[in-house]
Amino acid sequence: MKAAPFAYHRPDTVADAVSLLGEYGDDAKILAGGQSLVPMLAMRLTHFENLIDISRIEELRNIELRNGAHSSVRIGAGTPHALVGMDDEVAESVPLLTLATPHIGHFQIRTRGTLGGAIAHADPAAEYAAVALALDAEIEATSGRGTRRIPAAEFFTGLWETALASDEILTAVSFPVWSGRCGFAVQEFARRHGDFAIAGATVAVALDEDDTVTRCGIGMLGMGSTPERGTAAEAAVLGRPVADITAEELGRLAVSTLHDIPADLQGSAAYRSRVCATMVARAWSEATTAARHTTEALHA
Template identity: 55%
Template sequence: MKPAAFDYYAPATAEEAVALLSEFGDDAKFIAGGQSLMPMLNLRLAVFEHLVDLRRVDTLRGIEVRGDSVWIGAGTTHSAVGRSAQIRDAVPLLSRATPLIGHFQIRNRGTIGGSIAHADGAAEYPAVVLTLDAEIEALSPRGTRTIPASQFFTGMWSTDLADDELITGITCPAAPAHSGYAIEEFTRRSGDFAVAGAAVALTLAADSTIERCAITTFGLGPTATRATAVEQAVTGLAVAGQEPETVARDVLDGVEAISADLHGPVEYRKRVGTAMVARAWQRAVEEATHG
């Protein structure tokens, strides 16, 4: 199938883009890499009268180290994120998540802002920015605002973005010393969406107690989910005393939105999720402890 007819716009600035979205309202949609939007348009699961192409907006692309954080332009492709030495050194979790996204053709076209705006519960980048306590920068005709990742994802394919807002960048904190990061996922085939996945970020104090802990599950429900109760419970404890399997069971016991789907029943998906958390926890601990 082919998409329904639409008017096409290619603004040169982000301000022009949000002005068009504000003018046309619900009848308009931004398109960046198009890796999520185009299949929906082709199948006519979504129909828009106006498409606003962001590829000419140069200010939406780029990677910059800004003090103790890294800014990534929303229009930066997955492949550019994956190749970046700055990302690899300062935001290793983002770098490690990138090869798990689809196939290389998708990574060459898809953008980090598009993935986050699409807010798929099984996608890697939303889980990563949630784990890192990243901030999402959004532009509208009213100006710019910053949205914490913890407040950004509101439900299945839904976010806190207003109807006339555009993601312009994502700011991730740089990895501190004595930190460990890991992301694990189980897929039926390479490039498929995750049946279950987990991302873990740990920072240890000088005495090897847990100073910061973030555990996020994805692929199990409508959104990626932080295990805040478990995070709080282990913070301040000796990392050596935390068994991966115990941590993982506690995390999955707290995930309320696990749903059965074509991948399998709830109990199967919970078992897979438990294994992914345990693996990610163990890898993060090893890196935080030994470097």
């Protein structure tokens, strides 16, 4: 099939893009890498009278380490997955993004798709969305009224729905930098490499010198209409020695509070729940092992 006719706009600046979005309102849609939107248009699952292509806006393609009271890495929304995955600053400061990138589709998708596009699309099986939740990232939204910052926990509101207003563009995402004895891991299960994950998990953990958990973030994908966070499991491990925590129990706890787990041709809700619990357990074991080895490397 082919997409229904639409008007194509290619602004050179964020200000121009915001102006066009404000002019056309609900009749317009932002086009970034197009890896999700173009297939939907081609299959006529959706239609917009105007497409605003922001892929050539250079100010949206950047990666910047920001130091201050709380260090963060700010990534422009137009930065391709491939650049995020290859960037040394990202690998050092936000390793969870680097680990998540190879799980995103195939290399063609990672070359064209963008970080901002993936998060704004709000697919419940999106890796970067789960990373944003686990790390308490902040999403920058820009409109004619200015720029506001939305916590990741408040950004995903439903299936392919976000807290963005109709006249707002996602312009950047800021990821906190975790320091100290930290470990990170991504685990997911798909029928074939490049397919959407049936279920998956992103885990970040910080330990003190006695191997006690001081911080934990767990993001889950494919488990609802939005990416999900394992808040019950996070709370259960804080202040406890890693040796006292059973990975399998943690995995079961992470999925125990989820509601409306999807069932489809890939498997039942019960099956998806078991798969996700296993992914959380594996990611937890990998992340805590990495955190422990951080000290061993420092003291070697």
